[in-house]
Structure formats: C-alpha cells, structure tokens
Amino acid sequence: MTALLDVSDLRVEFATRHGVVSAVQDVSFTLEKGETLGVVGESGSGKSVTSYAVMRILDRGGRIAEGRVSYAGVDLRAASEREMGAIRGREIGMIFQNPRAALNPIRKVGRQIGDVLIRHARATRQTAHDRAVEALRAVEIRNPEARAHAYPFELSGGMCQRVVIALALACDPRLLIADEPTTGLDVTTQKAVMDLIAGLTRARGMSAILITHDLGLAAAYCDRIAVMKDGQVVETAPSAQVFARPAHAYTAKLMRATARPGARLRDLLETPKPEAPRPAPGAALLVVESLAKTFADGVRAVKGVSFTIREGESLGLVGESGCGKSTTSSMVMRLLDPSSGRILLGGEDIGTVPAAHFPRDRRRGAIQMVFQDATDSLNPRFTARRAIADPLMRLTALGGRERAAKVEALAEQVGLPLHLLDRFPHQLSGGQKARVGIARALATSPKLLILDEPTAALDVSIQAVVLNLLADLRAELGMSYLFVSHDLHVVRLLCDRVMVMRGGEIVEEGDAETVMERPAHPYTRSLLDAAPVPPALAAETPLMETARCAP
C-alpha cells in the first residue's frame, strides 16, 4: 500500500536579510490512509513550516530547496500553481491556530465556505448557501442557518474554529492538516474541537496531521508522533511507544517538562533539584469579601466572590475565558474599581481607593503583577534594565546608584544573565522576557504577586523552568501568590489552594490536591476531564480508547 503523503529529505529555506536560512532540513515522514500523525515540537522547531511546504503556501522568501513531497503519487514539488490550487482545499484541507484571524473579517462565514465550494465545483452560486449551511451543520454548529450570516467577530473562538474546520472539510479532502488548532482555546472548547476533528476524520476515513506543541494532546489523538527540534525530526514512533520508551533525549525532556498528574514541580526539570520548601502560611494577607463587578453595559462579570490569601500562601484561580477571573485579579490589583465588596490588604481596605489614585497609594508597591504575554507586557523601547528599574523609579525613593545595584540584584535573583540587561525585548528569548517581567514585579518587594497566566505563552520546557523559578522565589522571599490560569495541572504544581470560577462565581474551593483528586463540583470535573490525557497516564492505559471514545 503506498502512503497517502510521502515527504522525504525535505529542506526549506528562507531568504532573510542575513542570508539564506534553512528552517527545516532532512525531514522525512509518511502518512498512510486513515492515519493520524502528530507533529510535536516547541516554537521554532519547523513544524508549521513543514506543513506549509506540503501545501506550498510558504511565506514570501520561503522555498523548498531539496527533497520530495508526494501526495497520492503526485509530486507536489513539481506540480504547477494551477494544479496546486486544485489540490489545496479539495484534496488537502488545512486549519489554523487563532481561528478568528484565520477568517476574512468582513465576509459572512457562510459566504466564505461558499467561495471554497464554488471554487472546487462542489456548488454553484445558487446552491452555495445551502451547501455552506450543510457544512456548518456537519461541524455541529447550532443554528447553522443563522450562523451562516454571521461575521467572524460575532462568533466565539471555539465557534470560529468550527467554521474554519467546516471550511477545510467542505470539499471532503482526503488529508487534513491541523496547525495548532486549539492553541488559545479553553480546555473544554479544546476537547470539543479535537473530538470533532477526530470524529469527522474518522467518519470520513481521512488522514490527518496534527501539529501541536502539546505532547499530551498529540498522545490523545494521534496514531503516530513525529517529534521535531530545530528543523529536524528527532523521533517518529507510534504514540504509545513514544511515551513508554522515548528514544530521543529531547522527547524525554519534553515529556518530563509537561505538567501532569502525579508529577511534582521539580520532576519537570531536566536536572533534579530538591523541592523548594513551601512557606508555612501566616496571618491573612489579602481578604476579599463579596467582591462584585457589574460593567456599564450591565454585564455582571463577577457576582460576589470572597476568599483569603494568607502570608506565604499561593492561591490558584482557575476558570475558562469569560469566567471573571481576569476581572477579579484586575480589581485586586486595583486596576478596576469594584461595584461592591471589600478588598483588605493587611487589614486595610484598598478597595475604597479609586483605581485612578492607587498608583500613588503607599500600598501600591505591596501588590505586583506578572502578565500573560511576556512580550506584549514589556515596552519595546525599554531595555531589560530600564524595564526592571521602572517600578523602582515610580514607587520607591531609591537613588540612581542604589537603583542600578538593585536592578542587578533582581536580575541575579531571577537568573537573568547580567549581560542581557542592556538588550531590548526583541533581542531576548521568551524565557528571558518572562524573567524580566518577574524581576520587574519583584522590584518593589511586594507581599502579593498576581500571576496572570504567566506561562501560557511559553514552550513547555521554559514553562517548567519559570514555574520552578517562581517556587524558589516564593520560598526565598515569603511572598503570596494569586495564580490565575486556565490550566488546573499547572496551578496544582504551584498552589496550596485552588478556586474554580465559572460565570462570575466561585463554584469550588479547596486544597489543591483534594480539588484535583476528588473534585466536588461537576464543572471542576469537566475541566479535569477535558484536559488531554497526559503522557504519564497515556503510557499506562490503552491510548486510543481513553481519548477518542470519550463521549
């Protein structure tokens, strides 16, 4: 049986200002009919470039320099642009990360699907609308007739991804390439979207390539996995085998770094390290009482939440997008004025200080925040040194020399090499930028650090390092954390207690281990169930059954 897709010795080059760079080299893999292949790697590993090369939709300046790409016996490298146009969409469908951006913002989604149907002669101008509605119904969108008239901005992220899937599958392709299809989506949405993709590809007997940075996700949904690093495939093996006996050191490192049940924070690191002691919780530091926020448009984002964080304690705040967790943390940070309720920091009500005046409040330095996007939260025109010094200049009375010394001490504390201090954000890696953001937050020696998904944009191996750094810093400085995240597994690693939030209310609160092991609320359970089966478990239980057969 010949493979549906056969890629051999692929090398992709990009012409850049600094000369020709090869993004992918010596990549070979095959894909059988009906098979699902996972391509796993961290950012910059060339996994997306490989799929773009197969589709021949590389960005400007990119070209296939060497190798062979053969689809159902057709040499895609030699195919004319016209022939490729007939293959794209009809033979090979593709879905992308960031579904909302992947749809034309000013065209109704039904029309966008209709365009593709007409292009591949699957519909005429007269039947396009009905066929598009059918395609939307096939991806289990409710009210497809009405949704066909919606613009992408009127739909949720998960709904947009369903539309993108409908677009990719509208012409019944035989191969589906999914490039990080669920990155940025909530965990329950992720499960729904992945189950949909798995169900549709299986029902239609399609082959699929799932490109992801998430080993657990690939394990749950793929027959075989190819692990990529620095533009090369380091290992290809059946999923179960990859997790049971990773052949390559890098695969083992990736697996180790993935947050999973049963693993402790230090287990994520490459080199073993003694577990950081958790400071014994002291007196109540932050007491939040019936905090509520109703926005001007009448949306009740937070409906009266109460919680306490003690000194040296870490509290996790978990929920999906729109649950009110960011609104809650913004109110505690005093960026947003609450509609009602009290925020007591060390016994004093800071909720009464208007958000506009809080930056000049003497207690401002006691609360600091580490943001989700390490890149966007740094001023692109500030060097790392200037960024870390910023809160010192605004909130402390330190002189120039003391400040310089403090910045270097902070950099050392977060493990940022001193020679990097004079670099701008674009000259730093993701992990380094995260360190700058943490150093900046530590500058005023805060008592409470609000961590707003601090590792969501980082690769797993860097996430492991940053989480460990945060644990070390807490042990060293005795700070309290309010850790806001959508990922229960990550929260558990760092937090003593967890609150699960939904629809502006806290549905469950308790000891981290208890909540994870014996969730009381059905919503918590659904969150836990939605997380893809992580590698440690996957190795022990039969793969395809656990993941795919879940209802």
Next chain:
Amino acid sequence: MAESGGHGVGGAAGVMGGSAPYARRGPSPTALGRWLKGERLGEDAAIALAAGRAAARARARMIGRRVLLSLPALVGVVIVSFVLTRALPGDPAAYFAGPAADAQSIAEIRAQLGLDRSLPEQFLVYVGDLLGGDLGQSISTGQPVLEELARRLPASLELTLSALILSTLVAVPLGVAAAARQGTWVDHACRAVVTAGVSLPTFFTGIALVYVFYYVLGWAPAPLGRLDLLYFPPEPVTGFYTVDAVLAGELETLRGALAQLALPAVTLALFTMAPLARMARAAMLEALGSDYVRTARAAGLSPTRVLYGVAFSNAMLPVVTTLGMVFSFTLGANVLVEKVFAWPGVGSYAVEALVVSDYAAVQGFVLAMAVLFVALNLLIDVIYTLIDPRTRQGA
C-alpha cells in the same frame, strides 16, 4: 494502524460520493436530518431575517446619532470663526472708506456696518442673520456671501472631486500592484510617484504643467478659469460645468470645460496621489500577510481571487479613511492651484477676503467648509459601516 485500511476505503467513497459524508454523521441520519431540516430551517431563516432588519435599524440610528453629534461642532465653528475674524488685525471700515477718508467718514461707515456695537451684540446679530439663512454681505465685492459661495463652491468641488477621482484611479491600482509585486519595478515606480507627489509643491507642478502643455506644446487652453471665453457657461443645475454641459446636451461646452479642468485637476491629483498610493500599498501588504489570506490560499482559491476578492476588499478599509482625510485637506488647500489656474473657487475668494478683513466673507467660508467637512466625515462613516461589518457592532 489496523484501523487505517478500513478508513481508507471509506475515504475513497467519501470523495466519490459528494454530499454523502454529511449524511453519515448522526446516529439515524434520515429521521434526524429531516427533523433538523424541516423544523430548524424555518426558525433559522426567521432569525437571519430579523437580524438583517435589526442591523438596518441600528445603522439608521447610528447615522442619526452622528448627525446630532456634529451639531455642537458646527456651533463651535460659528463661535470660533466669529472671534477669530474679530481678532485679526485690520479695520474693515477703514478699508471700505478708502485711503482718502477722514476719521468721521470711517466712523460713519463703521456704524453703518454695525461694527461700532459691542462684540456680543455683533455676535447676536450675526447668529440671528445666520438662522435666517443670511450670511451677510461681502464688503469688498458688495455681493451677498451666500450667493458668491453658491457660485464658487461648485467650482472648487468640481476641481477637487475630479482630482480625487483621477488620483484614486491611478494611486489605488499602483499601490495594490506595488504590494502584490513587492520589490519589482512597479514597487519602485510607486515609491517614485509617492516621493515626487509629496515633495513637489502644487504651485510648482501647476506652473510646470502650464509651461509644458500650454506654452510649449500648445495642447492645453490658457489657464484662465473654468471655461474659455468662446463658450457660454451651461445652464446651472449642479454648478459643475461638466455635468451641466452633459445635462444641457452641449458637448462642445463639455469638451471646453474638460480641457480647462484637465491641468488643474492633474496638478491636484499628483499631490493627493501620494498618501493614497502609500496607504493602498501598506494596507495591501498587511492584508496579504494576514492569516485569512493564508486560509484562502490553503483552501485553494485562485491567486486572482485571493488578491482581489480577499486581500483587496480588506485593504480598502484604511484607503477609504485616507480618502476622506485627503478630500478634507484638499478642499481647503487647493487655493494655490486655484490661483495658478485663475480658477474661480472658494479658496481664492477666502484668501482675498482675509486680506481685507472681510468678516462676513471669511465667516461664510469657514462655516461652509465646516459643514462640508461634517457632511464628508458622515459620508465616510456611512460608507465604512457599509463595507466593514465590525463597525456596526454596538451601534
């Protein structure tokens, strides 16, 4: 791996069978499918229809609100133009009385013009006249300001509009081509046009064009206004000579008007081409690098379709905004072109009025411009809501 063989067969059937895969979805495809179709379709169609009507209502509300919001701006313009003209140095009474007048006759004229009263009083009189539709009389020409503006404004508008149409027709395709073929000769040509357009002042290009096409080549008529003396102006309907000539069926006059219009319009077009071409190129480049263009390519849409159907329609949004801005500043700024070509527009009228502190004329001009700007911005906003669905949200 054992499953893959079975799936392969199913896949082949799927490709052959056209719509069959959709039916394979549910547990009982026929009953469920029919129920879904029969029951849901009606309901969904109703929802879609209602949504369309609601959108139209929302749009009408948005336009109404925009008109209301522009009223304070107009009131502000009335006050500011009144105060500013009074603050200017120069005494209209002295000017009007002439160089030989003595102090007493100047005072008489001042009283006659109403300038001896206090500023608030003068303002009340002015506003009262304004509400009655009277813009006052120009002291230098002795004509009612409204009448003169009504005669001159169409001349300016005709010039500006034809210049903008011309420059859009050249600049947008140029910018789009430059973006689609980045780094090729089209791109370089685009850059040259943009640079030349912004760096050459209009009076220079105007004079250069007159020199070449009138003086050297003799192709263009003398740069003396809207119509050669050989022709009679057409019966005024719109005030645009070209349009009126067509309406009157006088093709000879149309040709004469177009010949007079050509050089000043080209001069102004060269100047306005730069921002349009630059914006078209930048917006197009951004659109071509976007995720949705990648999706369209991955879906197999043809390169032409991707370029014009997807990228171009999105890239036009910022171009429309720029067009509105360019129109606004050209209307006020084409006084130099009007001077070079002896074009009887509002720009030259305003400058002459300003020099002699002709209060009524200056105020009338500023007010007319303000009304035009407000109307224009409203028009751009309406166009924007028509082409960009996102702006309709929250209206």
